[in-house]
Amino acid sequence: MSDAMEMIERVEPRFVKFGAPGEIVEGVLVGIKRINIDGKPAIKYLLDDDGEQCTFLGTYQLNEKLRPADMGHKIVVRYEGLDTNVSRNGNPMRHFVVQISKNVINKAAAALNLGITDDDIPF
């Protein structure tokens, strides 16, 4: 390995598990992946915040609020706590506040978008 070459260590994304109400995660949405947890399908989101990456799993409300078309946009997710009025299999719903930037921040990530949008049409 050459001494002149500057190397950076590639670390795996930090996994965020929302525990206490008020926790905030922010960054540019660069990945949405379908995964399997104990045989059940789940969604994993990957955020990039100035080179620091973090991932978190999608809950019902997050999956409803976020869209594949949000790839490349900056998002802010704030965990608000449990909503005991709505539950499934005895598990209360987790409540989140999600904010999305109006403009695309990372065009490369936006290009990975899963569908064709108005931006893709050149006229």
Added chain:
Amino acid sequence: MRAIANLEMQLRAAPPRPSRLGTRRTRVPKAHVTREAGASRREAAPSLDTEKLLATTVRQWSAAQRTEKEIRVEQWAIKKVIGGSIHKIWQDYEEKVRDARDAGLIFESEGFGREALKWFKQYEQLRGCQAQWIGYRAACCTASTRPVAVPVGCNHRLCPLCAAHRSTVARKRIKTLFDRLTHPVLITLTVPNKQSIRKADFGHFRKRVRQFIAQHKDWILGGVYSLETTYNRTEKSWHIHVHVLADVSAALPAKTEKTLLAGQKVYAFTAIKLKLEFDWVRLWGKDWGKKAKKDASAMRREGDTFTFEEWVRTGRTSRLKEFVCGKYRPIEGLSADEMRARTEWNMRNRRVIDVRPVTDRDGAAREVLKYLTKAAAFADLPEAIEPFMNAVKGARLIQTFGSWYGVSLDTAADFDPEHFEDWGEMKCACGKNSWERMGVFFRSDVEMRADGRWFLKRHIQPNCRGTVPRPTIRALEPEPEEMEEEPCPMQWR
């Protein structure tokens, strides 16, 4: 809303409520675009996103990405859970048998023994579902068409594999019947939750639904209804309700149409809905009398209208919520006694019903047939599985009526040569589609293609007669001839 790093952010609103299959989502109102004088009309041009990809949520996208394999894995997982619950019920009864025997209670032990045997049979039935497959080869072009496999199902009421197949077949038939409908409407009728369910409850409920349909036969021409049961885990109560997919003689009124009801101007749709609710309430109690027959005297019919308006007026004065600032909110300033009195009146005299025109035909068909797969919601609760199975044993949960009467929807999941197409488009290479049975195969001898079709594995030759040993029928076998006992050759030494 706050700005982060000079970015303009927008708050993403949560859905109004968790969505249900087959129900229409509340459409997000279109933002009003204000155009300045002289501005180009291009700004107001409709979006080119005709497929609504920009509005597709991750949840919807994820659901669309589900493969047949994933669906199969989910069904197997549910089947495993249901199997575990039934196994526990069986083991509990076995334990009771042992305890009764130890205590010398012969009569009780026999009773528990019968229950244990019943649940053991159900467990075996569920366990053996799709363990064997019947192979079919193309008789016309055997060499160029891969042999297909059709599962031998268990037809257990709770089996998710069989239920999914039954549901698919029935949905296909309902969708073809939609062509006969002029004004399809989906009506949901409910009653308050019950702490326990018995078979008689379903019979009683069906009787009331039949009466309701007969009372409105001028309006409801025909259709299909299905009884659905859900279990509330928190309150440990049962909720029996019915979904009626009906063809009605006249379309539901437009949203803007208004009419006068009990001294107040209300939407015509609301008036119809209240009338249906009142008729449903009267079928379950004696407080408001019976509905007047068609040939009743004018005075009797006027009295009927008066009773209905009286019920509407009392309902208005007994309401617990009011419409304020575009939303229903609890009425403030009510005393505890007043609140209790109003709650009691509503519990006794009001029922939740839902009436909506069908716009999504596939969704409506799914809603009606949801009862088939609904049991998965309490699959992990043996204390719920047992009463449910006892209550629905032999109960008819789906029924066609009127113009749809006689159409069979809930068919067995077994292979039926007359409905070969139920297992998908069976097409051979030459197009003649002549199939002949090969034999019975084990689960390990079949495989699923990406589109969900099942085939025999490639190593199995088309002339194979099956891998499952055929049962021997002794009566048909030639009896071995009795050999005359030959004298043992002896020899002197």
